[in-house]
Every structure is written in C-alpha cells, then in structure tokens.
Amino acid sequence: MKTILTLDVNGEPREVLADGRDTLLELLRDRLGLTGTKEGCSNGNCGTCTVLLEGEPVCACLVLAAEVHGARVTTIEGIATGNDLHPVQAELIRHGGTQCGFCTPGVVLSAVALLERNPRPTDGDIRHAIAGNLCRCTGYDKIVEAVAAAAQGGAP
Amino acid sequence: MHELGYDGPTTIDDAVALLAQGNARALAGGTDLVPQLREGRRHASRVVDLKRIAELIAIQRSADGGWRIGAAANVTRLARHAELAVAHPGLIEAASLIGSLQIQNRATLGGNVCNAAPSADAVPVLIVLAAQAEIAGPAGRRIVAIESIPRSPGQSMLAPGEIVVAILLPPPAARQAARYLRMTPRREMDIAVAGVGAFIELDAATGIIASARVALASVAPTPIRAAAAEAVLIGQRPTLELFAAAGAAAAHDAKPISDTRGSADYRRELVAVLTRRALTRCASDLGIPLP
Numbered sequence: 001m002k003t004i005l006t007l008d009v010n011g012e013p014r015e016v017l018a019d020g021r022d023t024l025l026e027l028l029r030d031r032l033g034l035t036g037t038k039e040g041c042s043n044g045n046c047g048t049c050t051v052l053l054e055g056e057p058v059c060a061c062l063v064l065a066a067e068v069h070g071a072r073v074t075t076i077e078g079i080a081t082g083n084d085l086h087p088v089q090a091e092l093i094r095h096g097g098t099q100c101g102f103c104t105p106g107v108v109l110s111a112v113a114l115l116e117r118n119p120r121p122t123d124g125d126i127r128h129a130i131a132g133n134l135c136r137c138t139g140y141d142k143i144v145e146a147v148a149a150a151a152q153g154g155a156p
Numbered sequence: 157m158h159e160l161g162y163d164g165p166t167t168i169d170d171a172v173a174l175l176a177q178g179n180a181r182a183l184a185g186g187t188d189l190v191p192q193l194r195e196g197r198r199h200a201s202r203v204v205d206l207k208r209i210a211e212l213i214a215i216q217r218s219a220d221g222g223w224r225i226g227a228a229a230n231v232t233r234l235a236r237h238a239e240l241a242v243a244h245p246g247l248i249e250a251a252s253l254i255g256s257l258q259i260q261n262r263a264t265l266g267g268n269v270c271n272a273a274p275s276a277d278a279v280p281v282l283i284v285l286a287a288q289a290e291i292a293g294p295a296g297r298r299i300v301a302i303e304s305i306p307r308s309p310g311q312s313m314l315a316p317g318e319i320v321v322a323i324l325l326p327p328p329a330a331r332q333a334a335r336y337l338r339m340t341p342r343r344e345m346d347i348a349v350a351g352v353g354a355f356i357e358l359d360a361a362t363g364i365i366a367s368a369r370v371a372l373a374s375v376a377p378t379p380i381r382a383a384a385a386e387a388v389l390i391g392q393r394p395t396l397e398l399f400a401a402a403g404a405a406a407a408h409d410a411k412p413i414s415d416t417r418g419s420a421d422y423r424r425e426l427v428a429v430l431t432r433r434a435l436t437r438c439a440s441d442l443g444i445p446l447p
Contacts, residue, residue: 066162110258132257
C-alpha cells in the first residue's frame, strides 16, 4: 500500500511516495537518495542509522516512514553548511575519530544532538550520548576527544 | 512482510475501532514491534499508531498526588519531566536503562509492559510501586495491576482490540522509596541477566516496614513478585541483616533458566545481591542509617 508523505528533510519540504512497509531508513536512502545514513544491524542495536527526528536522535530502522508524516528529520547531509563542516565533523577528522567511517554519520548526529542540549558536556556525558553508536575501529577515545573539542569551539 | 497499512488516529475510540478490524496491531514506540514485523516474528496487516492521541502521550499529576502517564509517552519525555523525576526517581532511573538514547526517544512504558519481555527494565519498579494499567477496548475501559499484563514471553493478557492507554501510579505514602537494579555485563546497551525492583514504606511513627514489595526480572517467564522476600520484610525494622535475609528469600522465589546470558545458579545469586542492594538504596533514599 503506497501513500504520499510530506515531511521536512534537512530544512526542505519533501513529498515522497512510500510503501507502508518502508522504514524511515528506507525512505531516506531508497526513496530520497540520501545515502549518507547507513544501514547497520536494522534492529536498533548499533545506532549506525541514527538521524534526528524533531531534533532528537532515533534509529531510522526502528521508525516506520508513515510515522514521520508531517515531521522534521535531519540527516548527515543536513549537518554541514555548504562546504563548511560542522565543528563535530571537523574535530572528528582532526582527532582521527573516524577510520572506516561507517558509524560516523550516526556518531555525528548523536554528538550534534548532545551539544544542542548540553554545550559543555563532561566526558561521561559524551560517552553516554554515543553509547548507542557502535564503532569497531576507534576504541571511542578519539571520538570522545573530538566531541569535547567541538564543544570547546574547536581547540586542538 | 506482506503489505502493511498505517493509521494514525487522534482519539482512543478511533484507535479501538481500527484495532478491531482485521489483523491490526497497536504501535507505540516501535522499538520492538518494527523489527518483529520486519523479521517475521510478529504478523500484522496494519499498525495503529497511538502517538497522535493526546491522552496517550500526556503526563499528568492527579489531585491526590498520583500520576497518570500516557502509555505512549516516550522515556525521554518522562526523564525530562522535572516533577515526575522528583516524585519517582526509581522509575525514571529504571526507564533510563532501556536501550540507548535513540531507543529512549521512542520507547514507552506501555510498550515495555505490553511487549511482555521477561527482562523489561521498567516493569519491576512499576510492579513494586503498585502501578496499574488503564485499558481501553471494545467493551469499554478497565483497570488492572501491571503485573497481570505480561502472560508469557512476548504475550500480554490484552484481549483483541484492547490497548493500554495509561499507567497509573498511586499517590505515594509519606515515607516510601522504590528502586530497580539490574546486572548487565556491559554498562550500556545490554539486557538484564537479572533485575530486582524493591519498595519499602515505613510507618511514620515507629520506623517499622509497614509495606514492602519485591519484583524480579529475567528470572522467570514474566516479571514476578517475590512473595517470600516481602514476607521477610513486613513488620520488621530495616537493617542490613534483614535486607540480606530478604535477598536470600528472593533468590528462592526466583525461577530462572540457564541460557547464554547466565546460569540459573548465577541468576539466583544475582537476585540475592541485587535485592539486598536495591533495599539498601531505598533505605538511603529515606535517609535511614542501617544498623
């Protein structure tokens, strides 16, 4: 069963034909071509598909597309301003907080949401905020350093 | 998964009517239901989204000091509700153990109860707080104890077409505390090997335990009350020795299985330790020094 959904994606109004079985992840990747959001476990354990729904991080694989009709969604494509990276992105590069890169879009969105609510997080706050984003490369320390640096306005 | 339809009703009556048609299933946070449908572990031809119904996401304090928590209000909203967090810190702490922040932004108390997982982190503390569920269905509304809802792993006692609309917390006594503790090998993103909810209410004049409830998770097909542990506590003065005795009794009440997360013996040992510690946390909340 197909229906037309309207939603705001990265500040742009979008109208998209979706199947009732589609998840938000499939809506973004397959119907809207926004492949920056990655598919990992598809059952809510890995956080790879994290996007912001009304500003809060969610696993796009656990949300049905129909649920976001009328909602505001932010994906990794909506984080940088033109060619200017968001401080979280810039610091992840500078601190080596990204290796294979597969978890990075989700990590960025979790970190951006954290800093929106808590501009001066402790290391503990940062670790808690990214606990739902599995990374098998970095060992997390470099991600935590990068997010802490982004919070301080990009100190080295 | 074959076709899947979606309805987003804005009233409870509409939701109940929609759920009565065909093979429909209520959708709250979706953190369990969406992967269950996609992996073929549950079947439905329609989902009825409860989150567009104002009453289902409202969090209200009643005139008598009790609380009415919409069954589809997400855990993050509960945790950010300053007044609720002060009134029921044990509930907020338990609900905040569910999954990651991504999960808590979707997961709901109604879903945690009705998904009927033996390990549901919010259920033991709801049981010991004597919480009830208000159910709406084709035959009208009824109110049942939380502990009666999970019937077996993944199966609730709800009749077809019924939904839990609210979790009802009774007004707290003057001196009561409730806590939930669990054991997971990892600090985050894990499922309880065992969990214990504990509640004590002290007689205001004598300091004797006037009322006590203990509920156990992950050690039976559903969350269960630990009746022997409760009997040990009631009428006694709170001491570490008493709490240890209640832990030993709770270990006897547990009916665990051995699986990949832990052996039955290990789970019983965990129940004894977690019961003692949860009761000790309650005493600490109440500011009582433990002899």
